[in-house]
Amino acid sequence: MIVSMCNLSSSLGSLNSFRLKVQKALLQSDVQSKSDKSPVTVADYGSQAVVSFILQRELPSESFSLVAEEDSGDLRKDGAQETLARITELVNDTLTSDGTCISRVSEEDVLTAIDSGKSEGGSNGQHWVLDPIDGTKGFLRGDQYAIALALLDEGKVVLGVLACPNLPLASIGGQDQHSLHNQIGCLFSAKIGEGTDMQPLDGSSPIKVHVSAIENPEEASFFESFEAAHSKHDLSSSIAKKLGVKAPPVRIDSQAKYGALSRGDGAIYLRFPHKGYREKIWDHAAGCIVVTEAGGEVSDAAGNPLDFSKGRYLDLETGIIVTNKKLMPSLLKAVRECLDEKPSSL
Numbered sequence: 405m406i407v408s409m410c411n412l413s414s415s416l417g418s419l420n421s422f423r424l425k426v427q428k429a430l431l432q433s434d435v436q437s438k439s440d441k442s443p444v445t446v447a448d449y450g451s452q453a454v455v456s457f458i459l460q461r462e463l464p465s466e467s468f469s470l471v472a473e474e475d476s477g478d479l480r481k482d483g484a485q486e487t488l489a490r491i492t493e494l495v496n497d498t499l500t501s502d503g504t505c506i507s508r509v510s511e512e513d514v515l516t517a518i519d520s521g522k523s524e525g526g527s528n529g530q531h532w533v534l535d536p537i538d539g540t541k542g543f544l545r546g547d548q549y550a551i552a553l554a555l556l557d558e559g560k561v562v563l564g565v566l567a568c569p570n571l572p573l574a575s576i577g578g579q580d581q582h583s584l585h586n587q588i589g590c591l592f593s594a595k596i597g598e599g600t601d602m603q604p605l606d607g608s609s610p611i612k613v614h615v616s617a618i619e620n621p622e623e624a625s626f627f628e629s630f631e632a633a634h635s636k637h638d639l640s641s642s643i644a645k646k647l648g649v650k651a652p653p654v655r656i657d658s659q660a661k662y663g664a665l666s667r668g669d670g671a672i673y674l675r676f677p678h679k680g681y682r683e684k685i686w687d688h689a690a691g692c693i694v695v696t697e698a699g700g701e702v703s704d705a706a707g708n709p710l711d712f713s714k715g716r717y718l719d720l721e722t723g724i725i726v727t728n729k730k731l732m733p734s735l736l737k738a739v740r741e742c743l744d745e746k747p748s749s750l
């Protein structure tokens with residue numbers, strides 16, 4: 405399966421205008437609640453439809469498989485007609501404005517495109533993995549969010565693209581504040597064995613990025629979820645304290661954390677969801693390769709690499725930790741000690 409990184413990057417880049425436009429003009433009726441109480445918006449559905457259309461246009465149909473977050477169930481219910489019409493209008497605006505020669509798509513086409521993301525993934529063959537808007541709560545607040553697309557080959561992530569429309573090109577880690585003219589919007593892309601690139605969302609040239617080289621935890625800063633409901637802030641604080649981290653946490657939404665970490669804005673990302681939460685592959689696949697190709701490591705709380713071959717969910721020891729190769733052993737030790745002291749914290 406051959407699809408150029410350039411095509412993919414420009415397709416996700418063109419989605420940028422779609423999302424910024426939708427984010428600014430979002431109506432109350434554009435936001436719904438899913439069965440797990442998490443929010444979903446016309447932008448989540450529209451983004452999934454657009455990426456699905458573009459991938460299916462670029463790729464041979466017989467082997468196409470997409471594992472994506474949203475499905476059309478709620479959009480097919482009575483009362484959803486207006487929402488579906490609005491999504492279809494936004495999708496058509498996007499597909500025609502980015503110069504791709506796609507004729508207008510119907511509401512049924514949009515529903516079908518969304519549902520092409522129902523694949524179960526797994527360890528055989530190739531599967532695209534999509535989070536059309538990761539960090540929907542951040543998107544709604546006007547803060548960080550990401551569009552995350554990855555490719556699995558025989559259960560391994562081999563390619564990842566992470567668009568972060570609200571992430572400054574300059575570091576959010578304290579240094580380098582005055583470079584790049586405070587431009588906003590970053591696209592991270594990584595291919596196995598080829599490193600990680602970052603480029604502005606306007607399509608300017610990419611640069612190679614690398615994780616922080618910090619070895620002394622006292623100089624490290626760490627990322628965690630903005631939402632306390634998504635990750636235990638008290639547990640992260642205990643781990644950071646035990647490790648000797650002095651800086652307060654940097655709290656941002658979505659896989660933008662992986663992007664920021666891949667260019668060394670911070671050195672550590674800690675994620676400890678509350679009991680019962682199951683991590684999905686689309687929440688980590690693109691971020692994971694963006695960080696590992698930039699020289700970092702991603703593991704579960706037991707030190708195992710993430711296994712993307714088990715279907716739509718990640719099967720892991722609760723907790724995801726990300727850092728550079730130098731800090732990982734001491735970070736894992738701090739995690740183990742904190743969990744041993746307070747096993748009930750998981």
Ligand SMILES: Nc1ncnc2c1ncn2[C@@H]1O[C@H](COP(=O)(O)O)[C@@H](O)[C@H]1OP(=O)(O)O
Binds near residue numbers: 442473538540542656
């Ligand atoms: N209860 C929850 N616990 C942990 N993560 C959650 C929960 N509900 C939704 N998420 C997902 O966590 C990710 C964002 O986490 P964070 O911003 O805290 O890093 C998103 O993928 C979000 O889904 P979504 O893609 O629907 O926004």
Ligand SMILES: [Mg+2]
Binds near residue numbers: 442444473540
């Ligand atoms: Mg969601």
Ligand SMILES: [Mg+2]
Binds near residue numbers: 537
């Ligand atoms: Mg997500």
Ligand SMILES: [Mg+2]
Binds near residue numbers: 448473535537538
């Ligand atoms: Mg999402």
